[in-house]
Every structure is written in structure tokens, then in C-alpha cells.
Amino acid sequence: MKDYRFQTVEELATDDMFRTWVIAPTPEISSFWLNWLASNPQKSADVYAARELVAAVHEIYSDELPEAMLQQEIQEIARLAELRKNGKPSSILQVINKPIWRIAAICVLISGLGLAFYKNQNNRAVSTSAKSDIEANDVLIVRENHTTHDMTVLLSDNSIATLTAGSTIRYPKKFTNKVRKVTLTGEAFFDVAKNPEKPFLVYTDETVTKVLGTSFRVKALEKENTVMVLVKTGRVSVYPKTAYERLETKPDHNVAVIVLSPNQQAVFNRKENRLEKGIVIDRQLLSELSDQKELIFDDKPVSQVFKTLQEIYGISIVYDAAALTQCNITAQFSDENLKQRINAICQAIGASYEMVDGRIVISSSGCTQ
Amino acid sequence: MESGENISIVSDANVRLWQRFKAGESAALGQLAQVHYRWLYNYATKFSSDPDFIRDAIQELYLELWERRDNLSETAFVKSYLLKALRHKLIKESIKLKRFQEPGQAIFDSACEDMPIESQIIADENSHFQTSRIKGIIKLLSKRQQELIYLRFYQNLDNEDIANIMGLGRQSVANLLHRTLKDIRQIWTPAEFMWALLLFSLLF
Known part of the structure; x- marks a missing residue:
């Protein structure tokens, strides 16, 4: 030595x-x-x-950065890098950049506006999945979960809302404003895509919850005396709705707000119009699905994995089956969110994804083995 | 965290990784990010206590390198260069975000005077030395001195790298470090008794 x-x-x-x-x-x-x-x-x-x-x-x-979080960040960096690759039209948005498509898109938009106007006249709730292609961006989409199980709703900014049975969410088809605003009646878990420039706001009748990119649950059941916000990751600000509206008119005004970190919750008391902060006791509320099950894929074709996810979440995943025939995956999922799962799969097969019209669209040039 | 220190991209495997990165392979960026991510994250926690803010900043840092990959040289992924770029970004962003910050978040980023430690001990009656006396002493140093001690003894960088990161001359870093260590020594009566205990616990 x-x-x-x-x-x-x-x-x-x-x-x-x-x-x-x-x-x-x-x-x-x-x-x-x-x-x-x-x-x-x-x-x-x-x-x-x-x-x-x-x-x-x-x-x-020293800090306490969990290994899992580090790996997730690395994957996210690689995923975003793949999306931002130049030259290759890896996303539908890039296709729209070609002039001919732009004209087509404008036509669709105009006819969409007309249709939207017509629909508004009839004051009808619209469902995304079937006829989403021709609606204008500002139209509010209303989705009500009539089923007895959780319902996964994909938003245009790559955020995901998981509605519990009997809950309703209203959101624009595209988030074109300075903020991403959704309105909730009932209970939902949100996994919000990061965008520091466009805060994501969840309105209930009494509260406004503001985040930049994180995951959390809002529980605003009509039959209960309280509204609860429970945070899984990231930082979340919760305001009484009256206070938030005051803040919008007078930005420098000092208003009541509670800032929550992971595993913390805010409880809004409807009768007393008061917000309180505490620790999350029921950890089950911090998972996306109320009956989250472990999934194991052992060297399975990726198409089969997508099929399983489609069934679990009741969503549609669009991909080029021919290009992905060579792609096999070995993965174990336990308490990951849908987004983390899709991220992990895309990372494994060198693909990228986007949420378009309430569907997940996978872009990949295939796997070589 | 000690391994993978100061990676210079010269070995064969790294040359290949570098070529894959240049060729636009996103997984290669992921692997490059993996090398220093923990070090960067730790450094950033000294400027902000908001993990989302930190992750966004580091993500942005790597994606900027990705977008400039055609004109990039290999030094861009050397630890001290990354730390410097991150520091710059954090300070810039935190000024932009000032309104949203809670008090007491910025740890290294304020430019305050390097006061003699003795007067700070008197000034700060609340700071009793906890488990280890030296911990208490380090916490009483000025922000600049703390950052210096941190970069030297936590990130284990040499004076030249530190000068580069903090935007100081190399000589001023050497002087400040010398003075800081001298300051620490003066009031640090190392716990001889503890050493004896430590030695025994190590031997038996």
C-alpha cells in the first residue's frame, strides 16, 4: 500500500x-x-x-435523497431529452408544424368552435373519449365517474386525475390560459406534470389548491363537513377559495394559505371556514388507485404490458404494434403512479409518450435485439 | 457517494458514452446525469429547501446541455463545471422566485460579511454546541466560509475548482480557506477525551 x-x-x-x-x-x-x-x-x-x-x-x-427518487429523475431527464430530440418528428405536435397541417388544424379549430358553441347552447356535458377530435381548446370537458371503481382521466398537459366513484371533474380540453384550472366535486388523486410557468389549480366549492408539479389527493365530498388535501410528493399551497379570489384581485394582499410538504394534509372546515395543517394518517389515500395491486412482468412483450395497463386504468394507449414487436420488458410495479409506470416502460424501450386527446400516444422507432 | 468522484471522460467506456451522447442517444444523457446527480442535488439543497425547485433546476441544467450537445466539449460534464452552472442557475432562479420563498431558505446564496467567529458566538447566544463542537463552529462561519468548507471537505474539490465555482480568484480561495481553518483551530479545542474513546472503540 x-x-x-x-x-x-x-x-x-x-x-x-x-x-x-x-x-x-x-x-x-x-x-x-x-x-x-x-x-x-x-x-x-x-x-x-x-x-x-x-x-x-x-x-x-448530507441530504436525504432516496435512490428511487434519483432514478425517477434520471429517467425523466432521459425521457424529456428524447422528446426534445431535433430533426425527428417524434411527436404529433411536430407534425402539426408543417404548413399544410397547420391549415388543416385551423379548419378543424374553426369548425370545432362552431360545434362547441352549438353544444354550449344545448348545455350538454361532453365526454372526451368519443368525439374529442373536433372540440375547441377552451371548451370545458366534464367527466363524471358513474362507475363503482376509480376512473383515470388524462389531461392535455400530461397530468393525470384519478376520480373516485361518484366524483366529477371539469377541465379545458387544452390549458391555454396562464394557469391550469380544473374544478372538482368529490374526490380525486392528481399527478401533475411539472410546469413552473403554469401553476395547476384545483378548485372545489370552498378551497383552491395550487401546485407547480406534484402528486396529491383532494377530497371534497358533499356529504362531509370538511375538504381535505393530502400531499404525496412535492409542495402544495392550499387556500380558502375566498382568500384565493382576494389574492387574484390584490396580489400583494396577505391571505390565509397553508403550504404542505409530502405526507402532510390540510383540512378545511366548512362550517368554521377554517384551514388546518396536519400529518396524513391514512396512507392509503396517498396512492393513485384505491386498490393498487402489484404488477409483475417477466420478459413480456410490451404490447401485453400496455394492454394490462389499459385494462387497469380504463384508458387507451396508442402505439405502433408492428414497430414494438421486438420489445420485451421485465418490470415490477408496486406503488408507482400510472405516469411513473409509463415513464419506466418508455425508458426501457427507448420510446417517448404524450397525452393527446385523453389517450397516451407512444412514439418509438422500435427495439433491435 | 464517495465513489465516481471527479470523473474525467477519458477511459474507453466513457469515450463510448460520450459518443452516444453526441449522437443524440437520450439514454446516454441519463447515464451522464447519473454520475453527478447526487452531488448536484446535495449542493442545491444548500440554496433551496424546495425539492421540486431543485429537481427542476437540475433537470433543466442537463436538458440545456442536451440541446447544445452539438457544440459541447467533454468538460461540460466535469463535476466542478456542473456545480458552477447549477449554482449560477439556482441563484438566478431564486432571485426570480423571491416572492414565493419562505424565509430561511437560502443558505449559501446571501453575500454577507465574514465576521470573526468569536463575535458571532457572542452574538448568537442560542447556538450551543451539540454533539460535536466542530459542528457548532462550522455553523457559525459566514455563508461564504461555509460554502468554502463545504466544497473543500464535502464535495472534496481543490482550490482551483472552488475558485471557478464561487467566481473568486484562486489566491483569494487559498487565503480565505487558510484564514477559516485558522479561525476554526483557534476556538476548537479538539476533544482529546473523545479521541481516546474513539480509538478504543476502533481497536476493540
Whole structure:
């Protein structure tokens, strides 16, 4: 082993092997340094000082970034990079950039506006899945969950709302305003796509919940005396609706707001018109589906994986089956959200995705094996 | 976190990774991001306590490198360059977002005077030394001194890298570091008794 001659505490404290001894020692490294100490007793004060310095700096400055979150971020970076690749029209939006398509899109938009006007006259609730292609962007889509199980609703900004039975959500077909506003009656879990420039707002009758990109549940059941907001990831601001509206007219006004971090909840008391902050007790409420099940795919064709997800979430996934015939996947999903699952799959097969008209559209050039 | 330190993109595997990145393979960007992500995240927590804000900033940093990949040289992915770019971005963004920040979030980013530690001890009666006396002492240093100690002994960077990141001259970094360590030494009576205990616990 190399002969160590140190002049100063600083030199010791910045030596890689010495640092390993302090932070993550192995038996070999410990015994090396103890031997070294024994043969250099005059240096022991420096060694201890350097040890204390390195240990203290690590205690002060360490963070707690979970490995899973790190991996998710890496995947997200790779996914966004794939989406932003130049040259290749990997998304439908890029196709629309061609002039001929632009003209076509404008025609659709105009006829869509007419249709929307007509529909508004009739004051009819519209459902996305069937006739979404020709509606104008500002039209509010209303979806009511008449079923007895959770309903997955895909929003145009790649956010996902999971409605519990009996709940209703209203949202624009496209978020064209400065904010992304949705209105909820009942209960839903939201997995919101990050967009710091366009806050995402969930209105209930009494509260406004504002986020930039995160996941959380809003529970505003008519039969209950409270509205609850429970946060899974990210940071969420909750306002009484009256306070938020005051803020919109007078931006510098001091209003009641509660800022929530993961695993915290806000409870709005309808009778007392009061907001309170607390810790989430029922952790089940922090998962997207009320009966989230573990899924295991062992070297399965990706088309089969998509099929399973379509069934679980009741959504449609559009992909080029021919291009993906070679793609197999091994994956285990437990408490991931739909988005995390789609992310992981796309990462594995080198694909990208978008949410278009309430469907997930996968773009991939296929796998070579 | 100690391994994978100061990766220079010279070895064979790294050359290939670099070529894949240049060729526009998004998975290669993911692998490059993996190398220093933890270090960057940790550094960013010293400027903001909002994990979303931090993740957005790091994401943006890598995506900017991705979009400029045609004109990029390999030094762009050296740790100290990334830290410098991130620091710049965080400070810029936090100024933009100032209104939304809660007090006490910025840790390194305020430019305050380097006061002698003794006077700060007197000024700050609340700061009793906790488990380790040196921890208490470091926390009393000025923001600039703390960042220096952090970059030197946590991120384990040399004076030249630190000078580059903090936008200081190399000599001023050396001087400030020297002065800071001297300051620490003066009031730090290392716990000899603890050392003896430590040595025993290590030997037996």
C-alpha cells in the first residue's frame, strides 16, 4: 500500500482513502489506518482532527435523497431529452408544424368552435373519449365517474386525475390560459406534470389548491363537513377559495394559505371556514388507485404490458404494434403512479409518450435485439 | 457517494458514452446525469429547501446541455463545471422566485460579511454546541466560509475548482480557506477525551 506522508489536517481530510475510512469504512481500510496510526503516533492528533472535521461536515451537509427518487429523475431527464430530440418528428405536435397541417388544424379549430358553441347552447356535458377530435381548446370537458371503481382521466398537459366513484371533474380540453384550472366535486388523486410557468389549480366549492408539479389527493365530498388535501410528493399551497379570489384581485394582499410538504394534509372546515395543517394518517389515500395491486412482468412483450395497463386504468394507449414487436420488458410495479409506470416502460424501450386527446400516444422507432 | 468522484471522460467506456451522447442517444444523457446527480442535488439543497425547485433546476441544467450537445466539449460534464452552472442557475432562479420563498431558505446564496467567529458566538447566544463542537463552529462561519468548507471537505474539490465555482480568484480561495481553518483551530479545542474513546472503540 502507498506510503502516506501528511503535512496538514487539510491534506488528510481531502484524501480519498482517508475519507472512505471516516464515511464508509471497510475492515481493510480501517485496519490500514489503525496500523498507520500505530507507526505514526506523532500524527495522531492530526488524524483525529481530520476525522472529526470530515465527519462533522458530512453530518451537517448530507441530504436525504432516496435512490428511487434519483432514478425517477434520471429517467425523466432521459425521457424529456428524447422528446426534445431535433430533426425527428417524434411527436404529433411536430407534425402539426408543417404548413399544410397547420391549415388543416385551423379548419378543424374553426369548425370545432362552431360545434362547441352549438353544444354550449344545448348545455350538454361532453365526454372526451368519443368525439374529442373536433372540440375547441377552451371548451370545458366534464367527466363524471358513474362507475363503482376509480376512473383515470388524462389531461392535455400530461397530468393525470384519478376520480373516485361518484366524483366529477371539469377541465379545458387544452390549458391555454396562464394557469391550469380544473374544478372538482368529490374526490380525486392528481399527478401533475411539472410546469413552473403554469401553476395547476384545483378548485372545489370552498378551497383552491395550487401546485407547480406534484402528486396529491383532494377530497371534497358533499356529504362531509370538511375538504381535505393530502400531499404525496412535492409542495402544495392550499387556500380558502375566498382568500384565493382576494389574492387574484390584490396580489400583494396577505391571505390565509397553508403550504404542505409530502405526507402532510390540510383540512378545511366548512362550517368554521377554517384551514388546518396536519400529518396524513391514512396512507392509503396517498396512492393513485384505491386498490393498487402489484404488477409483475417477466420478459413480456410490451404490447401485453400496455394492454394490462389499459385494462387497469380504463384508458387507451396508442402505439405502433408492428414497430414494438421486438420489445420485451421485465418490470415490477408496486406503488408507482400510472405516469411513473409509463415513464419506466418508455425508458426501457427507448420510446417517448404524450397525452393527446385523453389517450397516451407512444412514439418509438422500435427495439433491435 | 464517495465513489465516481471527479470523473474525467477519458477511459474507453466513457469515450463510448460520450459518443452516444453526441449522437443524440437520450439514454446516454441519463447515464451522464447519473454520475453527478447526487452531488448536484446535495449542493442545491444548500440554496433551496424546495425539492421540486431543485429537481427542476437540475433537470433543466442537463436538458440545456442536451440541446447544445452539438457544440459541447467533454468538460461540460466535469463535476466542478456542473456545480458552477447549477449554482449560477439556482441563484438566478431564486432571485426570480423571491416572492414565493419562505424565509430561511437560502443558505449559501446571501453575500454577507465574514465576521470573526468569536463575535458571532457572542452574538448568537442560542447556538450551543451539540454533539460535536466542530459542528457548532462550522455553523457559525459566514455563508461564504461555509460554502468554502463545504466544497473543500464535502464535495472534496481543490482550490482551483472552488475558485471557478464561487467566481473568486484562486489566491483569494487559498487565503480565505487558510484564514477559516485558522479561525476554526483557534476556538476548537479538539476533544482529546473523545479521541481516546474513539480509538478504543476502533481497536476493540
